[in-house]
Amino acid sequence: xxxxxxxxxxxxxxxxxxxxxxxxxxxxxxxxxxxxxxxxxxxxxxxxxxxxxxxxxxxxxxxxxxxxxxxxxxxxxxxxxxxxxxxxxxxxxxxxxxxxxxxxxxxxxxxxxxxxxxxxxxxxxxxxxxxxxxxxxxxxxxxxxxxxxxxxxxxxxxxxxxxxxxxxxxxxxxxx
Amino acid sequence: xxxxxxxxxxxxxxxxxxxxxxxxxxxxxxxxxxxxxxxxxxxxxxxxxxxxxxxxxxxxxxxxxxxxxxxxxxxxxxxxxxxxxxxxxxxxxxxxxxxxxxxxxxxxxxxxxxxxxxxxxxxxxxxxxxxxxxxxxxxxxxxxxxxxxxxxxxxxxxxxxxxxxxxxxxxxxxxxxxxxxxxxxxxxxxxxxxxxxxxxxxxxxxxxxxxxxxxxxxxxxxxxxxxxxxxxxxxxxxxxxxxxxxxxxxxxxxxxxxxxxxxxxxxxxxxxxxxxxxxxxxxxxxxxxxxxxxxxxxxxxxxxxxxxxxxxxxxxxxxxxxxxxxxxxxxxxxxxxxxxxxxxxxxxxxxxxxxxxxxxxxxxxxxxxxxxxxxxxxxxxxxxxxxxxxxxxxxxxxxxxxxxxxxxxxxxxxxxxxxxxxxxxxxxxxxxxxxxxxxxxxxxxxxxxxxxxxxxxxxxxxxxxxxxxxxxxxxxxxxxxxxxxxxxxxxxxxxxxxxxxxxxxxxxx
Numbered sequence: 001x002x003x004x005x006x007x008x009x010x011x012x013x014x015x016x017x018x019x020x021x022x023x024x025x026x027x028x029x030x031x032x033x034x035x036x037x038x039x040x041x042x043x044x045x046x047x048x049x050x051x052x053x054x055x056x057x058x059x060x061x062x063x064x065x066x067x068x069x070x071x072x073x074x075x076x077x078x079x080x081x082x083x084x085x086x087x088x089x090x091x092x093x094x095x096x097x098x099x100x101x102x103x104x105x106x107x108x109x110x111x112x113x114x115x116x117x118x119x120x121x122x123x124x125x126x127x128x129x130x131x132x133x134x135x136x137x138x139x140x141x142x143x144x145x146x147x148x149x150x151x152x153x154x155x156x157x158x159x160x161x162x163x164x165x166x167x168x169x170x171x172x173x174x175x176x
Numbered sequence: 177x178x179x180x181x182x183x184x185x186x187x188x189x190x191x192x193x194x195x196x197x198x199x200x201x202x203x204x205x206x207x208x209x210x211x212x213x214x215x216x217x218x219x220x221x222x223x224x225x226x227x228x229x230x231x232x233x234x235x236x237x238x239x240x241x242x243x244x245x246x247x248x249x250x251x252x253x254x255x256x257x258x259x260x261x262x263x264x265x266x267x268x269x270x271x272x273x274x275x276x277x278x279x280x281x282x283x284x285x286x287x288x289x290x291x292x293x294x295x296x297x298x299x300x301x302x303x304x305x306x307x308x309x310x311x312x313x314x315x316x317x318x319x320x321x322x323x324x325x326x327x328x329x330x331x332x333x334x335x336x337x338x339x340x341x342x343x344x345x346x347x348x349x350x351x352x353x354x355x356x357x358x359x360x361x362x363x364x365x366x367x368x369x370x371x372x373x374x375x376x377x378x379x380x381x382x383x384x385x386x387x388x389x390x391x392x393x394x395x396x397x398x399x400x401x402x403x404x405x406x407x408x409x410x411x412x413x414x415x416x417x418x419x420x421x422x423x424x425x426x427x428x429x430x431x432x433x434x435x436x437x438x439x440x441x442x443x444x445x446x447x448x449x450x451x452x453x454x455x456x457x458x459x460x461x462x463x464x465x466x467x468x469x470x471x472x473x474x475x476x477x478x479x480x481x482x483x484x485x486x487x488x489x490x491x492x493x494x495x496x497x498x499x500x501x502x503x504x505x506x507x508x509x510x511x512x513x514x515x516x517x518x519x520x521x522x523x524x525x526x527x528x529x530x531x532x533x534x535x536x537x538x539x540x541x542x543x544x545x546x547x548x549x550x551x552x553x554x555x556x557x558x559x560x561x562x563x564x565x566x567x568x569x570x571x572x573x574x575x576x577x578x579x580x581x582x583x584x585x586x587x588x589x590x591x592x593x594x595x596x597x598x599x600x601x602x603x604x605x606x607x608x609x610x611x612x613x614x615x616x617x618x619x620x621x622x623x624x625x626x627x628x629x630x631x632x633x634x635x636x637x638x639x640x641x642x643x644x645x646x647x648x649x650x651x652x653x654x655x656x657x658x659x660x661x662x663x664x665x666x667x668x669x670x671x672x673x674x675x676x677x678x679x680x681x682x683x684x685x
Contacts, residue, residue, distance in 0.1 A: 029605070030606075033601075033605050033607065034347075041354075044354060044369060047369050051366075055635065056635035056637070057630065057631075058630075059626075059627045059630050059631075060364075061361035061366050062368075064357060064626065064627065065357045068353050068354045068357065069354065075343060075346050076347060079343050079347065082343050084606070086341060086606055087341065087344075087606020087607075088604070088606050089603075089605075089606075091604065095401070096400070098399055099396050099399060099400045102395075102396050102399050103593065103596070106572065106576065107593060109573075109576055110590065110593070113586070113589075122577075125569075125572075125573060126569055126570075126573065129568075129572070130566065133399060133565070134566070134568075134569070144566065144569070144570070148569075148570055149573065152573060156577060156581065160581075162581045163584065164577075164580070
């Protein structure tokens with residue numbers, strides 16, 4: 001075991017520390033998920049169509065889903081009378097916008113991936129993620145945004161033989 | 177002797193360059209993600225699933241198992257030195273471990289945790305080698321009612337033991353079962369809930385769901401959190417515990433092994449519950465419980481031993497019954513299924529290289545971990561320099577590409593994004609994803625077992641209680657539900673509970 005002096009110790013100024021989540025106190029926030037679950041259960045129910053339910057003696061394909069749909073609705077209703085506020089965190093505007101932007105970046109990746117291949121999609125995604133959402137330096141962003149997709153391409157396509165949609169950038173050097 | 181000679185054959189499977197490499201990769205990745213706050217073993221294994229598709233089943237499971245028990249070692253480092261649990265099972269270690277660090281005894285805290293983890297893990301491996309074949313022989317007699325009862329027990333224990341809100345967990349577990357019913361009916365083959373989308377005819381992919389719920393959900397949650405810096409890292413001096421340290425902790429290590437091994441086998445058990453139970457037990461039997469939270473070495477030795485023992489014994493129900501006891505094992509089951517291997521009582525006979533190879537790899541992995549953790553703690557701590565945003569971005573890219581490679585469908589990427597959004601929202605609203613994933617994996621097992629039981633009994637529900645094994649399991653289910661209800665009432669009245677209640681209380685805190 002090595003002795004470590006203070007100078008050798010890593011800088012942990014950016015290590016996320018445990019901070020207690022902000023507890024929401026709203027009754028509504030704890031009940032909205034229950035309404036969503038009931039809506040989902042009803043949506044599935046509408047899709048049962050002519051699925052045969054059968055009976056206990058001979059349960060059909062619809063028997064089990066029907067039991068589950070009823071169960072979800074029943075327990076969601078129980079949730080309306082129980083105290084479910086524990087664990088709810090408040091949605092703060094800046095944080096929520098960052099997360100939505102994060103999902104936007106992921107969605108952009110999927111769309112670009114389908115149209116122009118993996119490398120360009122990866123470059124665009126990492127630029128958005130590292131610079132736009134995490135505020136990394138331009139130097140680090142550009143290096144990682146170029147190197148990571150290229151290495152991923154080499155690993156999956158060249159080493160593992162995986163087929164991605166035709167890649168616009170790889171076609172520049174005869175890749176696929 | 178049969179087990180012993182099979183185990184020796186298992187070492188033959190491990191000692192090939194490819195398998196050794198994957199064991200080493202697994203335990204190293206496990207230690208690294210254990211050190212890094214923000215990525216737990218569940219998320220990491222979810223992210224690694226697509227990669228396992230291209231390697232042999234033995235190597236895949238050896239690597240994923242290594243990630244799991246390796247993370248138990250790694251999580252301790254940040255718990256003890258920074259009071260930041262790298263993963264949930266080490267959270268309780270932070271209480272006394274960090275106090276020891278403040279007193280200049282961080283080294284012995286890490287040392288005893290590594291030694292305890294090694295002892296607990298090794299004893300559990302021996303237990304696994306002997307208990308699993310016995311259980312498999314016994315499980316051959318299991319019919320549909322027994323499987324249905326076991327699956328129900330698993331889901332009940334997961335919703336009760338491992339989670340904060342029982343009602344919320346029941347709802348997400350039912351939702352997981354409903355999601356599992358998308359796709360062909362497991363008995364008649366007719367299509368269900370395809371929402372007029374051809375991609376849903378074969379159901380939803382576990383990997384997309386798991387990677388979204390755990391991987392993307394977790395990374396997005398980290399993205400949302402403002403990163404602030406406080407706290408100072410503790411100094412590491414000598415790492416080997418003194419004679420007195422060993423004297424104080426040897427019985428805690430013994431008890432941690434005894435507690436961790438059976439808790440790991442319980443559905444809903446695993447690292448978190450075993451470490452909490454061990455801490456509660458140590459505190460309860462201590463001559464001076466007030467020492468706990470102020471740097472008691474037993475508060476580090478017991479939980480760390482227990483969480484490692486349980487992470488090994490958790491493989492028993494998976495490999496012998498095909499039933500995962502927690503979300504991590506559910507993902508490992510997914511990896512096996514991706515390789516067209518369905519674990520169950522016949523696995524030991526049909527896939528001896530896999531079964532005994534994985535067990536032997538755990539011995540090797542634990543040795544590697546001991547060798548890695550004692551001298552290289554300082555290097556692992558340096559990993560904290562890498563910002564979670566950078567790791568998150570790279571992990572997301574590899575994840576998206578990885579999920580595409582499973583079926584070459586862009587649809588799976590969208591499913592994963594949707595699951596990621598759901599995972600993030602669940603985290604924000606206090607719903608835990610683990611019961612959902614476990615229910616999703618067990619969904620078709622439970623439905624088939626239930627429907628076959630009904631066909632066998634002509635629709636008589638008493639089949640579940642009239643057969644000795646399924647009846648006993650249902651009795652345990654009833655006992656758990658009753659304990660849950662009475663425990664809640666007792667706590668509401670301000671009464672003190674036993675170790676189980678103390679454990680649950682610790683988990684909720």
